Amino acid sequence: MADLTIGTPEQLRDPNYFPGLAKGIPLGIQHVLAMFVSNVTPAIIVAGAAGFGFGSGSADFPELLYLIQMSMLFAGVATLLQTITIGPVGAALPIVQGTSFAFLPIMIPLVAGKGVDALAAFFGGVIIGGMFHAFIGTFVGKLRFALPPLVTGLVVTMIGLALVKVGIQYAAGGVPAIGTPEYGSLLNWSAAIIVILVTLGLKFFTKGMLSISAVLIGLLVGYVYAIAVGMLTVEAITGSWERSAAFALPQPFKYGVEFSIAAVIGFCLMAFISAIETVGDVSGITKGGAGREATSAEITGATYADGFGTALAGIFGGFPNTSFSQNVGLIAMTGVMSRHVVTCGAIFLIICGLVPKVGGVIRTVPIEVLGGGVIVMFGMVVAAGISMLSDVHWNRRNMVIFAISLSLGLGLQLEPGALQHLPETARVLLTSGLLPAAFLAIVLNLVLPEELADEATEEMSGGMAGHGEGSLAHDDHV
Helix, strand or coil: CCCCCCCCHHHHCCCCCCCCHHHHHHHHHHHHHHHHHHHHHHHHHHHHHHCCCCCCCCCCCCHHHHHHHHHHHHHHHHHHHHHCCECCECCCCCCCEEECHHHHHHHHHHHCCCHHHHHHHHHHHHHHHHHHHHHHCCCHHHHHHHCCHHHHHHHHHHHHHHHHHHHHHHHHCCHHHCCCCCCCCHHHHHHHHHHHHHHHHHHHHCCHHHHHCHHHHHHHHHHHHHHHCCCCCHHHHHHHHHHCCCCCCCCCCCCCCCCCHHHHHHHHHHHHHHHHHHHHHHHHHHHHHHCCCCCHHHHHHHHHHHHHHHHHHHHHCCCCEEECCHHHHHHHHHCCCCHHHHHHHHHHHHHHHHCHHHHHHHCCCCHHHHHHHHHHHHHHHHHHHHHHHCCCCCCHHHHHHHHHHHHHHHHHHHCHHHHCCCCHHHHHHHCCCHHHHHHHHHHHHHHCCCCCCHHHHHHHCCCCCCCCCCCCCCCCCC
């Protein structure tokens, strides 16, 4: 619901309108709060997969602080590219950028168990992938035909399915605790459950920013609970705060740079998915905030900003950036289309990224508390994918495409040992699950004929083809 005390209806629909600092700063920070947890979580997960994250006891654990810092800093920088623009780079719209969960199924296999040494090739892939992402901006509009809801819904669902295991591991105590008596203890689960219950309560029984920031508030309550039950001490928090610098600039190529074939291919392929996600977000912002379709220049500029923002982040140790979909809903809710409001939020993110003490506090969040938050977030990714699949015309052809793509992609992810004889590059890409599933779905959707005999699907599904409303019984020849 638009707030008319901020401006007239015409002003609120204008991306170039600014309601003033007194109103613009709180509205901008509101956008940051809606994406803050999601933005820093990938850095925490990647560090955990590499072996220097929470609970690892690794001498490299302090490097997590730097990764968190860069996640905040370059989310802000990439957001500024979108709102302020530099030449053709940026959409001049209130688009909030940040690290996307979409890249996690690619990032985790690239670093798994390799420690900080894996980061040189990792960030080399981020840089090349970002430049390729920017190149996609020159023809992004022509890609949409290859990515209908069948493909995009499958991809988003696969992203969520690839990550739900991480949430359970975190809630139980984290990967380093596996095999110990503490793993899966009632105390560990109690912290995660507190976060889940608070998050659900706020989502269902409140409105406005309380509802939008439910995960963040849930984590804060879980954080306090962890202190109360002794999982986290005040001394640990103050110690991390005191050891963290008050100000620090990013360091180019801090971890070196290498160009691994697996990393480059993985990030370049994911650039296609991220680019289409951005097209959808730009369209959602212009429709929800201004009641119009997005222009070609806005879509192209947004994709350029995605790519160049990612490449710049990779140089300094930041993660791939993409537009954040939850902020599309926030614009629709507030009715404020001002890009300058989001610029205020971007500046706030940059300030946080330049102050390591902020990351120092985030670093003290118990992994069990974070587990409660990511269980909700990753589950919502799966739910979003299923929601997108509800737009699919579920004839027998589409069922078979979905079945084969999901079965092979998810199967390879669950049983990576099945590819142990392949070269490492192929193994890393295929065991992500996401890339083979997306590739199969795209190719099959483009080459398979439109019709499939009824009995063919019945035979393949063992008599469980499904004949629900709007599905197979009615639509094969529509």
